[in-house]
Amino acid sequence: MPENLFAYIVCGGEKSTGRVAFFAARCEKPTGRYLQGASLPVVCKGFSTPLRAAHCNGNMPGAFRARRGDVIFDDLRAIQLRHGFLPKAELEGLSRRNQTPLYQLHSVASFYPHFHLVPPAKAEIRVCADLSCHLNGACEMRADLERRFAGSRPEDVQIRDVSCLGRCDHAPAVSINDHIFMGMTAEHAEQIGRSAIRGDEIHEPDPQQARAVCKADPYGDGAAQSERYGVVRKLVQSRAWDDVLAQLKAAELRGMGGAGFPTSMKWDLVRKQPDPIKYVVCNADESEPGTIKDRFIMTHLPHLLIEGMIIAGLVTGAKRGILYIRHEYHLQEEILGEEIRRCSRAGLLGKKILGSDIDFDLEVFVSPGGYICGEESALIEAIEGHRAEPRNKPPFPGQIGLWQKPTVINNVETFINVPQILARGTEWFAAQGAGGSRGLKFVGVSGHVARPGVFEVPMGTSMREVIYNHAGGIRGGRHLKAFAPSGPSSGYLPASMVDVRLDFKALADAGSMLGSGAIVVCDDTTCMLDMALNAVRFYRNESCGKCVPCRVGSQKMTDMLVRWTQGGVPEPQYRADLALLDELSQAMGLTSICGLGQIAPAPIQSVLKHFRAEIDAHVLKSQCPSGICFTAAARSGEAQRVGIRP
Ligand SMILES: Cc1cc2nc3c(=O)[nH]c(=O)nc-3n(C[C@H](O)[C@H](O)[C@H](O)COP(=O)(O)O)c2cc1C
Numbered sequence: 001m002p003e004n005l006f007a008y009i010v011c012g013g014e015k016s017t018g019r020v021a022f023f024a025a026r027c028e029k030p031t032g033r034y035l036q037g038a039s040l041p042v043v044c045k046g047f048s049t050p051l052r053a054a055h056c057n058g059n060m061p062g063a064f065r066a067r068r069g070d071v072i073f074d075d076l077r078a079i080q081l082r083h084g085f086l087p088k089a090e091l092e093g094l095s096r097r098n099q100t101p102l103y104q105l106h107s108v109a110s111f112y113p114h115f116h117l118v119p120p121a122k123a124e125i126r127v128c129a130d131l132s133c134h135l136n137g138a139c140e141m142r143a144d145l146e147r148r149f150a151g152s153r154p155e156d157v158q159i160r161d162v163s164c165l166g167r168c169d170h171a172p173a174v175s176i177n178d179h180i181f182m183g184m185t186a187e188h189a190e191q192i193g194r195s196a197i198r199g200d201e202i203h204e205p206d207p208q209q210a211r212a213v214c215k216a217d218p219y220g221d222g223a224a225q226s227e228r229y230g231v232v233r234k235l236v237q238s239r240a241w242d243d244v245l246a247q248l249k250a251a252e253l254r255g256m257g258g259a260g261f262p263t264s265m266k267w268d269l270v271r272k273q274p275d276p277i278k279y280v281v282c283n284a285d286e287s288e289p290g291t292i293k294d295r296f297i298m299t300h301l302p303h304l305l306i307e308g309m310i311i312a313g314l315v316t317g318a319k320r321g322i323l324y325i326r327h328e329y330h331l332q333e334e335i336l337g338e339e340i341r342r343c344s345r346a347g348l349l350g351k352k353i354l355g356s357d358i359d360f361d362l363e364v365f366v367s368p369g370g371y372i373c374g375e376e377s378a379l380i381e382a383i384e385g386h387r388a389e390p391r392n393k394p395p396f397p398g399q400i401g402l403w404q405k406p407t408v409i410n411n412v413e414t415f416i417n418v419p420q421i422l423a424r425g426t427e428w429f430a431a432q433g434a435g436g437s438r439g440l441k442f443v444g445v446s447g448h449v450a451r452p453g454v455f456e457v458p459m460g461t462s463m464r465e466v467i468y469n470h471a472g473g474i475r476g477g478r479h480l481k482a483f484a485p486s487g488p489s490s491g492y493l494p495a496s497m498v499d500v501r502l503d504f505k506a507l508a509d510a511g512s513m514l515g516s517g518a519i520v521v522c523d524d525t526t527c528m529l530d531m532a533l534n535a536v537r538f539y540r541n542e543s544c545g546k547c548v549p550c551r552v553g554s555q556k557m558t559d560m561l562v563r564w565t566q567g568g569v570p571e572p573q574y575r576a577d578l579a580l581l582d583e584l585s586q587a588m589g590l591t592s593i594c595g596l597g598q599i600a601p602a603p604i605q606s607v608l609k610h611f612r613a614e615i616d617a618h619v620l621k622s623q624c625p626s627g628i629c630f631t632a633a634a635r636s637g638e639a640q641r642v643g644i645r646p
């Protein structure tokens, strides 16, 4: 691949459909405000004119490099920035210039929710419809907004649902022209929408917050850059790569992205591959409803994440790292950009790091959007500039990954565990856990709790302690009815199981999973069939459609649950539905290509197991014990939610 280097620009211009990240030639000097010196990669604000992502050579330390995938997305983003959407004539021009068939451009552009193929309305209002926002009145807010804008022209305003925006702790979240607003009311959303229609520039609220002090940071609060990265400094001297693997193995570190795969095994596999070109990828896509811990870690511990990635490079022999981040995480993108520049200046990244003969460089790749991009092989496809459709496995990315090269892919939290273990030792790590579990865990808590947020707790802490002590208990003096230990993929557990511990085995034994630590809490006013439908619908919306069991199965399940929430199903039909549901669940679990299709039945299966009487009441007696279903609002809500994907 070409080694051309580019400066990184974040554009928040008036014509922007959002703060679009793209690459610009270093030689084109922008007029906007530099946040860093011109000799280093820059993050700029305030441009309204897109700069061409093209022909540029340079040799900036730590620079972001444009590659095949970036070029496609950068060109598409630049066109969208100019026009607000991707006009056919522009795509045809791009196809000629890049000698890429038009169908290929179209197939990529039509896959990602970030791109618009038709002109958007002046105010594109998207209300998050997923778990945490649903529990916080998103459905009612959307219905209210529809009423407020009734009679508006479609070219002025369009109101739609959208999948989780990564602000589950500040629900309900709304995106207006790709700017994200948190804790919204219909009145506030209307005000912003109307100013967008008038053509006023709208601004996302500044989410600046003080750095949190975390136990996980071995360098302590306020450490200088020279005091940080101590593990890398020592490792470059000692070159004790095998020792790193041995320590990670002894610590029993497992992946924090959901699957819990042993990290030392993954790194060892890549290390053993004879190919001289290898990659390290950090998965910061974090798009499952309720999952917000990586956003917190990137905000407060960016240096640990980058140190973890450098260590992975040193141990496996990879010279390049890519940090794949979801496009709604603007602030974190800036924080990480700053940290990468600091590391480049300090010689921790780039050629011959810390005066050694080892090269390792890092770049940030901004996701074009979609939950499926978090699946590791889909993420690789996205970086390569394709539709984010998961690959068949094996081969695994450790053998054949990014650009067909051996690739380590880990979650943000997995990477930050590595310097912790190496700096403080495996005994320290083991002692951080409770009840025999090891290490610390960042969990996001959202839904019906008094203090939603991200908390750093010992692994093995009980859910009771997390929900009642850290998150302040159930809001408004109500009682706990159920909780999802990790978003929709973990299914729901009843309040009677609240003493289950945050631990891989304990949660698996409880019929659930630790997953990514996205605890979603439901109080006693919640209808569990409604919550199962909400979760299954999320999977239906986010299925990439590559394989039939998931594409068709998730739609069939959604149709069935919608029918159940409407009641009046004859008993023989209900029995047939239940048998079909089991068959579908088995088929999806066994034959779906990736984890999305395999896990999609979990929410309804868990509700059938723990809340069967509630479902029977809906289906057989047309009664919703919580008074949520069978209302006009619920029905119109469902009608609006169909076909959520733009
Ligand atoms: C649909 C889907 C979405 C996923 N999203 C993420 C994600 O946002 N972040 C993440 O780290 N892992 C996600 N994963 C898991 C990754 O495929 C992969 O297992 C993980 O990044 C490996 O890192 P770890 O070993 O450190 O956990 C997802 C998996 C699936 C099936």
Ligand code: SF4
Pocket (backbone or CB within 6 Å): 372, 389, 390, 542, 543, 544, 545, 546, 547, 548, 550, 551, 592, 593, 594, 595, 596, 597, 598
């Ligand atoms: S299981 Fe679903 S999301 Fe995964 S590859 Fe198949 S269709 Fe796509």
Ligand code: FES
Pocket (backbone or CB within 6 Å): 128, 129, 130, 131, 132, 133, 134, 163, 164, 165, 166, 167, 168, 171, 172, 173, 289, 290, 291
């Ligand atoms: S922001 Fe709505 S569920 Fe995450």
